[in-house]
Amino acid sequence: MTMRRAIDEARALLDEAISHYGLKDVVYDVAEPKEEQYGDLYSNLAFQLSKILRKSPSMIAEEVCRLCSKSIAGCRLIRSMEPHRAGYINFRLNIHELAKITLEEVKSKGRMYGSIDVGKGKRVMIEHTSVNPNKALHIGHVRNLVLGDTIYRILRFTNHNAIVLNYIDDSGLQVADIIVGFRFLNFPLESSKKFDHYCGDDVYVKVNEMYDHDPSLLAKRREVLKAMEDYNSDIARFAREVTVRVLNEQLKTCWRLNARYDCLNFESQIIASKLWDKALRLMQRKDIIKVDDDPASKYHGCVVVKAGIEGEEKVLIRSDGTATYIAKDIPYAMWKLGILEDPFKYVEYAKQPDGSILWATSLDGAGSLHINGAEMAITVIDVRQSRLQNIIAKILSMLDNDSSRYKHLAYEVVALSANTARLFNIEIGDKRFAHMKGREGIYINADDMLDRLHNKAYEEVKARNPDEDEQWLHRTAESIAVASIRYSMLKQDLDKIITFDIEDALNLHGESGQYIQYAYARASRILEKASSIAVVGEERGIDIDSTHIGSEEIALVKAIARFDMVVEDTVKSLNPKTIARYCYTLAMVFNEFYEKVPVLHEKDEHLIKMRLSLVRAFITTMSNCMSLLGIDALERM
Numbered sequence: 001m002t003m004r005r006a007i008d009e010a011r012a013l014l015d016e017a018i019s020h021y022g023l024k025d026v027v028y029d030v031a032e033p034k035e036e037q038y039g040d041l042y043s044n045l046a047f048q049l050s051k052i053l054r055k056s057p058s059m060i061a062e063e064v065c066r067l068c069s070k071s072i073a074g075c076r077l078i079r080s081m082e083p084h085r086a087g088y089i090n091f092r093l094n095i096h097e098l099a100k101i102t103l104e105e106v107k108s109k110g111r112m113y114g115s116i117d118v119g120k121g122k123r124v125m126i127e128h129t130s131v132n133p134n135k136a137l138h139i140g141h142v143r144n145l146v147l148g149d150t151i152y153r154i155l156r157f158t159n160h161n162a163i164v165l166n167y168i169d170d171s172g173l174q175v176a177d178i179i180v181g182f183r184f185l186n187f188p189l190e191s192s193k194k195f196d197h198y199c200g201d202d203v204y205v206k207v208n209e210m211y212d213h214d215p216s217l218l219a220k221r222r223e224v225l226k227a228m229e230d231y232n233s234d235i236a237r238f239a240r241e242v243t244v245r246v247l248n249e250q251l252k253t254c255w256r257l258n259a260r261y262d263c264l265n266f267e268s269q270i271i272a273s274k275l276w277d278k279a280l281r282l283m284q285r286k287d288i289i290k291v292d293d294d295p296a297s298k299y300h301g302c303v304v305v306k307a308g309i310e311g312e313e314k315v316l317i318r319s320d321g322t323a324t325y326i327a328k329d330i331p332y333a334m335w336k337l338g339i340l341e342d343p344f345k346y347v348e349y350a351k352q353p354d355g356s357i358l359w360a361t362s363l364d365g366a367g368s369l370h371i372n373g374a375e376m377a378i379t380v381i382d383v384r385q386s387r388l389q390n391i392i393a394k395i396l397s398m399l400d401n402d403s404s405r406y407k408h409l410a411y412e413v414v415a416l417s418a419n420t421a422r423l424f425n426i427e428i429g430d431k432r433f434a435h436m437k438g439r440e441g442i443y444i445n446a447d448d449m450l451d452r453l454h455n456k457a458y459e460e461v462k463a464r465n466p467d468e469d470e471q472w473l474h475r476t477a478e479s480i481a482v483a484s485i486r487y488s489m490l491k492q493d494l495d496k497i498i499t500f501d502i503e504d505a506l507n508l509h510g511e512s513g514q515y516i517q518y519a520y521a522r523a524s525r526i527l528e529k530a531s532s533i534a535v536v537g538e539e540r541g542i543d544i545d546s547t548h549i550g551s552e553e554i555a556l557v558k559a560i561a562r563f564d565m566v567v568e569d570t571v572k573s574l575n576p577k578t579i580a581r582y583c584y585t586l587a588m589v590f591n592e593f594y595e596k597v598p599v600l601h602e603k604d605e606h607l608i609k610m611r612l613s614l615v616r617a618f619i620t621t622m623s624n625c626m627s628l629l630g631i632d633a634l635e636r637m
Contacts, residue, residue, distance in 0.1 A: 001116070002102040003032075003561040006077040007041060010091050013071055013078065014045050017064040023052065030091075032562070039082070039090030040558070046087045057087025064089055077101075095554055099614075102561045106617040114563040114624050118571050119160030123373070125336050126152050128380035129254060129261075130167040133243035134174040135200025137253050138443040139500055140382075140414040140436050146489040146630065147411060148380040149259040150576040153628045158571045163371065164261045166254075167332065170243040171236075171268045174204065176224040179239050181207040184220050189242075196249035197445060199242075231272035231363075240268065251350065251358075253446050258482055258630040260352050263371050264360040270332060272363060273343040276323065279331035280316075282340070288398050289316060308394060326388050333392050333406060338373030339399055346371065376405050378574070383410040383495070409574055411494045416444065417501035424448065433499045446485075449502070453481035456506055457514070461637060479632035480506075483513030486630050490580035511584050516626065517634050519587035522594055523619045524635035530600055530612055548607055552593040556614060559589045560621045567628075576629075583625045590618050 010030045018026050028045040046060040053060060061083035072078055079094040106113045128148020131141050148164070155162040169175070181187040181203040191198035211217050227235035247264075254261075270276070280303075283289045290306050292299040301319030316327040334340040346369035349360035359369060379389060389408035397403035415433040416426065424444050428434040436443040458477035465473065484505040491511060492498050508514050549557075563582070570578040599611045623633045 001564050002077075002098060002105055003558065004565055005101070006091075006093055006098065006561075007031075009075045009078045010041050010043065010081075013068040013075070013081065014043060014064065014089070016071055017067045018045075018049075020067050021049065021053065023049075026052075032558075033090075038084065038088065040093040041091040042084075043089045043091075045089060046083075050087070058083065058085055061087050061089050095549055095557065098561060099549060099553070099557045102557055103613050103617045106560065106620050110620060111624060113620055114567050115157050115159070116564050116568050118158040118568060119155065121159060121161055123161045123163070123375050124155055125163045125165055125372075125374040125377045126155070126380065127165040127167055127336070127378070128152075129250075129259070130169070130381070131250060132169050132172060132174040133246040133250065134178045134204050135246070136194065136196040137250055137446040138436060139416070139446060139449055140443070142257065142446050142449075142485060143411060143414050143489045143498060144380055144382065145254060145257060145259050146486050147409065147494075147576060149257075149630055150486075150490060150579075150628065151378065151380070151409065151574060153630060154567065154571050154576070154579065157628060158567060160571075163263070163374065165263050165265055165336075166261045167265050167267070168243065168247060169267045170240060171225075171228045171271060173221070173225070175239055175243055176221050176228065177207045178203045179224045179228075179235065179242065180217065180220045182242065183224070183235070183238070184217075185210065194249050194447065196246045196253075197447070199246050201445070228268070229271065231268060236268065253450075255353050256450060256478075256482070257446070257486065258632075260354050260356060261358055262356075263346070264349055264358065265332065266361055267328065269344065269361050269363055270328075270335075275331040275335060275340060275343060276327070278340050279334050282334070282399065283330075283395070286399055288395060305391070305395065314391075326391060329388070329392055330395060333377065333379075333396055334399070335372050336374055336377040337396065337400065337405055339396070342370070342372045344371075345369075376407065378407045378409055380409045380411070383412055386410050407574070409494075412497045414489075414498045414500055417499050417504075420444075420500060420502045423452070423502060450478075450481050450485065452502060453484050453506060454478055456502075457481050457484070460506075460508075464637065476634060476637060479634055480514050480517060480637070483517055483631040485513075487511075487513030487516065487580060487584075490576045490629060491584070493577055494575060513629075513631055514637075516583055516587045516622075516631065518637055519590050519594075520619065520622050520626065520633050521635060521637045523590060523615050523622070526594075526599055526615050527612070527619065528635070530608075548604075548610070550597065552589075552597050553611070553614060555589050556593050556618060559586050560617055563621050563625065579625065579628055583622070583629060583631075586618070586622060586625065590622070 007030045014028065018024065026045070026048055028043055028048045030041055030043045033039060033042045046057040046064060049060050050057045065081050065083050068081060072081065076097050077094055078091055080092045082090050084090055126148055129141065129145045131137050137145070152162050152164050178199050182189060185207065187203050191202070224235055227233045228239050230236055288306060289303055292302050292304050294300060299315055302315045303317035305314045305316065315324055316330070317323055331340060335342065344361040345364065346359045347362045348357050350358045352358050359371070381389065386408065393403060393406045393408065396406045413435070415435050418428060418432055421428050421434045426434055426442060434442060454477050457480035458473060461476050461480070462473050488500060488505045489498065504510060505512060506514055508518060566579055566582040570576060597611065599608065599615060602608050602611065626633050
């Protein structure tokens with residue numbers, strides 16, 4: 001909280017000036033400038049006061065600095081303040097004290113450095129991944145998974161009681177398609193391929209091609225869908241067996257990407273539990289829905305939302321009695337927020353790589369576990385679902401009178417660069433990128449992309465470490481592959497399409513996960529070489545000599561000092577790009593320090609120890625930051 005402490009000191013000075021004018025509740029900013037010539041901090045207070053005092057900002061800036069001149073002596077981190085001719089108020093920091101406080105705080109807090117109690121224990125549910133269990137995860141699904149998992153990590157780090165859900169749509173159209181293939185079109189149940197790849201790449205794609213050539217087969221799909229509505233039917237049991245096999249393979253991919261979950265929610269169980277019936281009765285009691293009884297209406301006989309929603313989206317139950325897509329999501333959302341009582345038992349589904357238990361809903365489990373009833377629910381789903389998600393939020397607010405409890409974390413889709421598409425033999429002509437189309441087989445499975453990244457990383461790692469054993473080489477290559485794909489999914493704005501390029505993802509010198517890992521490995525190597533040197537401060541505190549702090553050290557201290565503020569900004573905005581870009585910037589600042597500042601080759605032993613303290617603080621901060629991104633910290637690459 002060291003940069004935050006400096007900002008607080010600046011605010012205290014400015015508030016004193018505000019009180020001199022007999023004012024209060026003036027809104028203004030204190031922030032770091034983009035250019036060093038404008039100080040270490042700056043404020044726009046004079047511009048805000050000029051609207052009230054009817055003076056020029058430059059005149060007010062001069063007055064404020066004069067008013068605060070005596071109080072600066074009592075500040076620990078603010079060294080001076082000065083007016084800028086444009087009207088801004090610039091602050092200079094006591095870098096010696098900032099460095100000392102920062103390094104001491106990093107050392108004392110360790111793995112919790114950067115954590116801030118935003119959540120106060122608030123119970124939050126995050127639903128992400130939720131891939132239909134008829135196929136493998138493709139590269140587009142990975143963006144969903146990585147965003148959701150990173151949000152979970154940040155929520156947990158900021159004292160939220162975060163619970164991760166994975167919704168398994170085991171009774172929908174796409175599952176019906178592969179069941180048609182197995183039951184009626186003689187597709188074998190066994191294959192040499194990974195089962196989720198086989199179902200998606202072969203069965204699902206080919207069944208849809210067969211629908212195009214023989215539309216009468218669609219009757220089989222309808223037959224399967226109807227049969228799956230009966231939880232105890234032969235078709236429903238067979239579908240569950242198939243989807244669980246697919247799900248188990250999907251989870252291997254998710255775990256490979258460093259994700260983890262708390263609970264699997266199966267749609268078939270939500271239907272069988274009569275949760276929808278309870279939701280329907282509740283909405284009827286609250287006068288939210290009605291049966292459209294207007295003979296002239298195109299929605300005659302449908303159950304519709306009464307007000308505020310127009311078009312087909314307002315229909316929850318069609319006139320033939322079938323539920324719409326949105327209708328299935330409403331009871332699940334109510335369950336998340338505890339608006340409906342929990343009808344489920346819970347069973348242990350699997351032990352995850354991090355050692356935690358993955359639970360699953362069950363209709364006949366032996367025990368009960370409290371999962372639902374969150375204060376806030378976050379649903380990670382792409383921007384194409386924004387309209388439906390807004391409707392769900394609106395319906396929930398009618399029930400709960402609090403629209404802020406249900407949040408849709410929307411993001412744009414992932415496309416493939418022309419180069420990457422060609423590497424995977426996807427024909428896109430002269431287009432610069434390719435949008436993925438599942439039914440047409442135009443996509444890249446996440447496993448295949450990870451394998452390709454792994455193999456390329458393996459070649460690089462082996463070239464740098466020819467004497468290392470194969471186990472270490474593959475373990476390191478896998479960590480680099482996962483870091484490359486995760487960072488690629490996090491560094492972009494949520495509302496921007498990602499054009500994924502495999503070469504960019506592995507660029508050691510560009511904005512990539514590997515670049516971040518390399519900075520950490522460089523720092524670790526310094527400490528490894530310095531293992532015989534006692535790091536200053538372990539016995540009597542950290543001694544920082546301000547006369548020997550250069551621009552590279554100052555930049556690194558400042559970057560480390562602002563970590564908790566970046567964490568807070570990220571959790572409040574729910575935009576992981578903020579923390580991802582900070583991690584990259586921190587790596588750049590350290591690499592600049594590494595290239596220009598001698599550590600072990602310095603002749604002055606005091607400087608060696610001081611710089612080693614800074615390297616150690618960087619390692620702790622970077623490790624914490626990488627953990628939030630789900631990226632492994634490698635001591636050697």
